[in-house]
Amino acid sequence: xxxxxxxxxxxxxxxxxxxxxxxxxxxxxxxxxxxxxxxxxxxxxxxxxxxxxxxxxxxxxxxxxxxxxxxxxxxxxxxxxxxxxxxxxxxxxxxxxxxxxxxxxxxxxxxxxxxxxxxxxxxxxxxxxxxxxxxxxxxxxxxxxxxxxxxxxxxxxxxxxxxxxxxxxxxxxxxxxxxxxxxxxxxxxxxxxxxxxxxxxxxxxxxxxxxxxxxxxxxxxxxxxxxxxxxxxxxxxxxxxxxxxxxxxxxxxxxxxxxxxxxxxxxxxxxxxxxxxxxxxxxxxxxxxxxxxxxxxxxxxxxxxxxxxxxxxxxxxxxxxxxxxxxxxxxxxxxxxxxxxxxxxxxxxxxxxxxxxxxxxxxxxxxxxxxxxxxxxxxxxxxxxxxxxxxxxxxxxxxxxxxxxx
Amino acid sequence: xxxxxxxxxxxxxxxxxxxxxxxxxxxxxxxxxxxxxxxxxxxxxxxxxxxxxxxxxxxxxxxxxxxxxxxxxxxxxxxxxxxxxxxxxxxxxxxxxxxxxxxxxxxxxxxxxxxxxxxxxxxxxxxxxxxxxxxxxxxxxxxxxxxxxxxxxxxxxxxxxxxxxxxxxxxxxxxxxxxxxxxxxxxxxxxxxxxxxxxxxxxxxxxxxxxxxxxxxxxxxxxxxxxxxxxxxxxxxxxxxxxxxxxxxxxxxxxxxxxxxxxxxxxxxxxxxxxxxxxxxxxxxxxxxxxxxxxxxxxxxxxxxxxxxxxxxxxxxxxxxxxxxxxxxxxxxxxxxxxxxxxxxxxxxxxxxxxxxxxxxxxxxxxxxxxxxxxxxxxxxxxxxxxxxxxxxxxxxxxxxxxxxx
Ligand SMILES: NC(=O)NCCC(=O)O
Ligand SMILES: NC(=O)NCCC(=O)O
Numbered sequence: 001x002x003x004x005x006x007x008x009x010x011x012x013x014x015x016x017x018x019x020x021x022x023x024x025x026x027x028x029x030x031x032x033x034x035x036x037x038x039x040x041x042x043x044x045x046x047x048x049x050x051x052x053x054x055x056x057x058x059x060x061x062x063x064x065x066x067x068x069x070x071x072x073x074x075x076x077x078x079x080x081x082x083x084x085x086x087x088x089x090x091x092x093x094x095x096x097x098x099x100x101x102x103x104x105x106x107x108x109x110x111x112x113x114x115x116x117x118x119x120x121x122x123x124x125x126x127x128x129x130x131x132x133x134x135x136x137x138x139x140x141x142x143x144x145x146x147x148x149x150x151x152x153x154x155x156x157x158x159x160x161x162x163x164x165x166x167x168x169x170x171x172x173x174x175x176x177x178x179x180x181x182x183x184x185x186x187x188x189x190x191x192x193x194x195x196x197x198x199x200x201x202x203x204x205x206x207x208x209x210x211x212x213x214x215x216x217x218x219x220x221x222x223x224x225x226x227x228x229x230x231x232x233x234x235x236x237x238x239x240x241x242x243x244x245x246x247x248x249x250x251x252x253x254x255x256x257x258x259x260x261x262x263x264x265x266x267x268x269x270x271x272x273x274x275x276x277x278x279x280x281x282x283x284x285x286x287x288x289x290x291x292x293x294x295x296x297x298x299x300x301x302x303x304x305x306x307x308x309x310x311x312x313x314x315x316x317x318x319x320x321x322x323x324x325x326x327x328x329x330x331x332x333x334x335x336x337x338x339x340x341x342x343x344x345x346x347x348x349x350x351x352x353x354x355x356x357x358x359x360x361x362x363x364x365x366x367x368x369x370x371x372x373x374x375x376x377x378x379x380x381x382x383x384x385x386x387x388x389x390x391x392x393x394x395x396x397x398x399x400x401x402x403x404x405x406x
Numbered sequence: 407x408x409x410x411x412x413x414x415x416x417x418x419x420x421x422x423x424x425x426x427x428x429x430x431x432x433x434x435x436x437x438x439x440x441x442x443x444x445x446x447x448x449x450x451x452x453x454x455x456x457x458x459x460x461x462x463x464x465x466x467x468x469x470x471x472x473x474x475x476x477x478x479x480x481x482x483x484x485x486x487x488x489x490x491x492x493x494x495x496x497x498x499x500x501x502x503x504x505x506x507x508x509x510x511x512x513x514x515x516x517x518x519x520x521x522x523x524x525x526x527x528x529x530x531x532x533x534x535x536x537x538x539x540x541x542x543x544x545x546x547x548x549x550x551x552x553x554x555x556x557x558x559x560x561x562x563x564x565x566x567x568x569x570x571x572x573x574x575x576x577x578x579x580x581x582x583x584x585x586x587x588x589x590x591x592x593x594x595x596x597x598x599x600x601x602x603x604x605x606x607x608x609x610x611x612x613x614x615x616x617x618x619x620x621x622x623x624x625x626x627x628x629x630x631x632x633x634x635x636x637x638x639x640x641x642x643x644x645x646x647x648x649x650x651x652x653x654x655x656x657x658x659x660x661x662x663x664x665x666x667x668x669x670x671x672x673x674x675x676x677x678x679x680x681x682x683x684x685x686x687x688x689x690x691x692x693x694x695x696x697x698x699x700x701x702x703x704x705x706x707x708x709x710x711x712x713x714x715x716x717x718x719x720x721x722x723x724x725x726x727x728x729x730x731x732x733x734x735x736x737x738x739x740x741x742x743x744x745x746x747x748x749x750x751x752x753x754x755x756x757x758x759x760x761x762x763x764x765x766x767x768x769x770x771x772x773x774x775x776x777x778x779x780x781x782x783x784x785x786x787x788x789x790x791x792x793x794x795x796x797x798x799x800x801x802x803x804x805x806x807x808x809x810x811x812x
Binding site for chain 2: 188189190191192195207209211219220221222223224225226227228229230233235236238239240242243246249250253254256257258259260261262263265268269270271272273274280282284318350351352353374375376377378379
C-alpha cells in the first residue's frame with residue numbers, strides 16, 4: 001500500500017507554490033512558480049534515484065529502471081500547471097500519485113520488469129498559452145511542435161521563450177513507440193462519483209468534443225418604438241439555439257452534453273434590441289456518429305431559428321476532439337485493482353479532456369478518477385479527501401504493477 | 407408655410423458641432439460642444455427678437471411675445487444633446503422646427519394671442535448623466551432638482567459643476583401653471599411610418615415602461631464532466647425568460663413590447679456552465695393595467711424557470727414610467743393640421759420616452775412624428791428627408807397657430 005500521509009504532504013508542499021488567499025493555487029504554465037514546482041518534482045524524483053529527461057516542449061520524464069531494459073515502459077503522470085483560480089488537486093494529484101508509487105516501490109524494494117516513468121506534462125490547462133494539453137499533444141504528435149513553440153500568451157511571450165526563461169526547453173529525444181501502458185490519476189471534475197457514493201471511477205474513455213463559435217446577426221433597433229412584428233432580435237435566436245443545444249444533449253443520454261458558456265450581446269444596452277449575439281457552443285458525446293448527428297442537429301436548429309427571426313448565422317468550429325476509448329488492457333487493470341483492493345468503483349467516461357486521451361492515441365492508456373467535492377474544479381474551492389486520493393493511488397500502484405510485471 | 411431650406415440649413419449648421427467622421431454627431435449634455443449648440447440656438451433666437459431665460463437645470467426658453475401677455479403660453483421644443491454615437495435629427499429637429507416656426511411667424515408678421523416659446527431641454531439623452539429627460543423632469547417636478555444637480559458622469563463631474571463650467575446654470579424662475587399647450591416634433595425612432603408610407607405620426611400618447619435587472623444564480627461547473635441531469639445552468643433559465651418576455655409582449659399587441667438588451671454570463675468561459683446570468687428586461691405597454699399584468703406574468707415565468715432549473719432569481723426594478731395619454735386638445739390640433747395641409751398621417755403611440763411625456767403631466771401636450779430611415783436612431787447613420795422634416799414643421803406651425811390664436 002502507498003503512504004497516504006506522504007502523498008498528502010507532497011500535495012500540500014506543492015500547493016504552497018502559487019497558493020492563493022482563498023486556498024487555491026495560481027501556478028500557470030511556464031511561469032517562475034511552474035519552474036519551482038518542476039524543480040521540486042525533479043528533486044523528489046532524483047532523491048528516489050530516478051533519471052530525469054526533459055523534451056523540447058518541457059515535458060519532464062522521471063524514470064525508475066526496470067529489470068529488463070528492453071521491456072516497454074509503464075508510464076503515469078499528469079500536469080503541474082494550474083488555472084489562474086485553480087485548486088490543489090487538478091493535475092498535481094496525478095503527478096504526486098506517480099511519485100508516491102515510485103516511493104512505495106523503493107520503500108518495499110520492489111523490482112518491476114518494465115521501467116516505471118512519471119511524467120509531468122507541460123501546459124495542460126492552456127489558460128496562459130492555448131491550446132490545452134499542449135505537452136502531451138506534442139509528445140504524441142497530435143499537435144505540431146513548431147506551432148506550439150510559437151504560441152503566445154496575452155503579453156506576446158512565446159512558449160519557446162517562456163521555456164528558455166525557466167530553463168525547461170529540453171533536448172532529450174523520447175521514444176514514443178515502446179510504451180506498455182499509460183495511467184493517469186485525476187480528480188473527476190464532475191459530480192457522478194460523489195452522487196453515487198463511489199470512490200473510484202474506472203475511466204473507460206472520454207467524450208468527443210466539438211466546439212463552435214456562433215454569431216447571429218439581426219437588426220439593432222430601439223426597444224421602445226420598434227413593434228414586435230418588425231424586429232430582427234438576435235437575442236431571440238440565441239435563446240432558441242441555447243434551448244435547442246440543451247434538447248439535443250438530452251436526446252442522447254447518458255453521454256450527451258451541450259453547453260453555452262459565453263455570450264456577448266451587441267450593443268448590449270438595456271433599451272436597444274440586440275443586433276448581434278456571439279455565443280460559444282460546446283457539444284460532447286462518447287459516440288463519434290452521435291456527436292456528428294448532434295452537430296448537424298445544431299446546424300438545423302440554427303437555420304430554423306435564424307429563419308424564424310430574420311437573422312443571419314455564422315457557425316465556426318473552434319475545436320474538434322474525437323471520442324477516446326481506452327485500451328481494454330489498461331481499463332481492466334484499473335478495474336481489477338480496485339476490485340482486488342475492495343474499493344467501491346464504477347465505470348465512468350471522462351467528460352473532460354486529459355493528457356491520457358492524447359496518450360491513448362499512441363499507446364494503451366487508462367485513467368483513475370477519485371471524487372472531488374461537489375464536482376467542482378477549476379476553482380480555488382476545489383477539494384478532495386486524503387482517503388479518496390490514497391485509494392486512487394493504491395489503485396494506480398496495483399495497475400502499474402500488473403502492467404510492469406514483477 | 408415654413409421654409410424647408412432654412413430649416414434644413416439650421417439643422418446642418420447645428421450638426422457641425424460634434425460632427426463624427428461617420429456622419430453622426432457626438433454632442434453629449436453639458437459638454438463644451440453642447441455649450442456651442444446652446445450659444446448658437448440663443449443667437450438665432452435673439453436675432454428673431456426672442457427673450458431668453460435659463461432655469462436652474464440649464465433649460466433654455468426663447469419666447470416670442472403674444473398679443474395678450476396674460477394668455478397662457480404655447481410651448482414647443484426638444485433637446486440639443488446627443489448620444490455618443492448619435493445622429494443629426496434626434497432632439498435637434500424639435501428645437502429647430504420650433505425656431506423655424508418663429509422665423510416663419512416673423513417673416514409673415516403674424517401676431518399670435520399667446521406667446522410662443524421654444525425650449526431646449528437639458529440632457530434628454532441621459533447617456534452622460536443619468537437619468538434621461540432630466541431637464542423636463544426637473545421643470546415639471548417629476549425629478550428632484552437637488553438630486554439631479556448632484557448626478558455625476560463617469561468621471562465624477564456633477565451636473566451642477568458641468569452647468570457652471572459651460573455657463574448655463576440659470577436663475578430664471580419659470581411658470582409651470584400657465585401653459586396652454588406643448589408640442590414636440592421628433593423623428594419616430596421606429597419603423598411604423600416608413601412601413602406604412604405615411605409622413606406624419608399623430609402621437610396620441612406614449613407607452614408606459616417597466617425596466618428590471620434580473621440575476622439568475624445556478625451552479626458553476628465544468629461543461630464536460632457534469633451530466634445534464636446534475637446541472638443548474640443559469641443560462642437555460644435566461645434563455646427561457648428571454649422567450650417568455652417575447653411571448654408576453656406578443657400576447658398584448660399592438661402595444662406590447664418586451665426586450666432583453668443586455669446579458670452577462672459568469673464566469674463566461676466556453677467550457678464552464680454559467681453559474682450566474684445577469685440580464686436586463688424592458689417591458690412597455692400603453693395600458694397601465696396590462697403593463698402591470700405583463701410584469702406579473704414576467705415574475706411567474708421567472709419563478710417557473712428557476713424552479714425547473716434549480717436556480718434562484720433576484721428581480722430588481724430599474725425604472726417605472728406610467729403610460730401617457732396626451733390631451734385631446736393637442737392631439738386633435740396635430741391631426742387637424744395634417745388633415746388641413748393634406749399630409750398623410752396616422753395615429754401613433756410613442757414607444758420611447760420624450761420630454762413631451764413629462765410635459766404632458768403638467769399641461770396639454772402632443773407630439774408630431776416624422777419617419778426616419780429604417781427606423782434607426784441613436785446611431786450615426788440616423789437619417790430623415792428634408793421633405794418629411796418640412797412637413798412635420800408645417801404641422802407644428804398650424805398646431806401652434808390653432809392653440810396660440812391669431
Ligand atoms: N480536464 C480539463 O479541464 N480539460 C479542459 C478541456 C475540457 O473542457 O475538457
Ligand atoms: N427617445 C428616447 O430614445 N428615449 C430614451 C428612453 C427610452 O428607452 O424610451
